[in-house]
Amino acid sequence: MAAGLDFVDLPSLSAAVHSCRRCPLGHSRTKAVPGVGPAGARIMIVGEAPGQNEDQQGEPFVGAAGKLLDQLLGGIGLSRADVFITNILKCRPPSNRDPQPLEVEACSPYLEQQQRLIKPEVVLLLGRHALARLLPGYESISRLHGKVIVKDGVTYIPVYHPAAALYNSFLMGPLGQDFNAVKAYLDRVDERRRVLAAAATPVLKPEEQLTLFG
Numbered sequence: 001m002a003a004g005l006d007f008v009d010l011p012s013l014s015a016a017v018h019s020c021r022r023c024p025l026g027h028s029r030t031k032a033v034p035g036v037g038p039a040g041a042r043i044m045i046v047g048e049a050p051g052q053n054e055d056q057q058g059e060p061f062v063g064a065a066g067k068l069l070d071q072l073l074g075g076i077g078l079s080r081a082d083v084f085i086t087n088i089l090k091c092r093p094p095s096n097r098d099p100q101p102l103e104v105e106a107c108s109p110y111l112e113q114q115q116r117l118i119k120p121e122v123v124l125l126l127g128r129h130a131l132a133r134l135l136p137g138y139e140s141i142s143r144l145h146g147k148v149i150v151k152d153g154v155t156y157i158p159v160y161h162p163a164a165a166l167y168n169s170f171l172m173g174p175l176g177q178d179f180n181a182v183k184a185y186l187d188r189v190d191e192r193r194r195v196l197a198a199a200a201t202p203v204l205k206p207e208e209q210l211t212l213f214g
C-alpha cells in the first residue's frame with residue numbers, strides 16, 4: 001500500500017482523490033471522479049475512466065454510456081442507489097485515450113481501498129481495461145463476459161462495456177444477457193441465504209408448540 005493511502009472511510013478516500021497529483025492526469029483533469037454509491041453496496045461496478053461529461057460533473061457514467069448502464073440496471077430490478085460505481089482511473093485521460101500503465105498503477109491504490117471498504121458481494125468489470133486490471137492474465141472480455149469468476153475470495157463478473165455496445169450494436173444483446181447473468185448470480189446468493197436461514201431456524205414439533213403457547 002502506498003504511503004498515506006490507507007483510508008478509514010469512503011469520504012476521506014474521495015477527498016484524497018480530489019486533491020490527487022499522483023500522475024499527470026491530476027493536472028489535466030477538470031474534476032476528479034472518485035466514484036458514487038452507498039458504502040454497503042452489494043455490487044461494485046468498475047469502468048475504465050471518466051469521459052468528458054464525467055470530467056465536467058465529477059460523477060461517473062453521466063453520459064450516454066451511463067444512460068445505457070441505468071437501463072441495464074433497471075432491467076434487472078436495480079438502480080444507482082443499489083450500486084457503487086467507479087473506474088480504474090479517477091481522472092479523465094486527454095481525448096479519452098486508453099489508460100496508460102503508469103496511470104493505472106498510480107491510481108490503483110484507490111480502487112483497492114474502495115474494494116476493501118465496500119466489500120461488495122460481486123464486482124462487475126465493465127470492459128477490457130477493468131478486466132485486465134483486476135483479473136490480469138485471464139482470457140479476453142469476449143470469452144469471459146457474463147461468467148462468474150472467484151479470485152482471492154472476491155467474486156467478479158466481467159461484462160461488455162456499455163460504450164462498446166453503443167459503438168457496436170451487435171454487442172447490445174450480449175450485454176443484456178451479461179446483466180441477466182448478474183441477476184441470476186444475485187438470485188442464487190439470495191436463495192442460498194434463505195436456505196441457510198431456514199436451516200438455522202428450529203422447527204417446533206406440535207407438542208413443543210403447546211408447551212410454549214398452550
Ligand code: URA
Nearest residue numbers: 047048049050060061
Ligand atoms: N466510461 C467509463 O468507463 N467510465 C465513466 O465514468 C464513463 C464512461
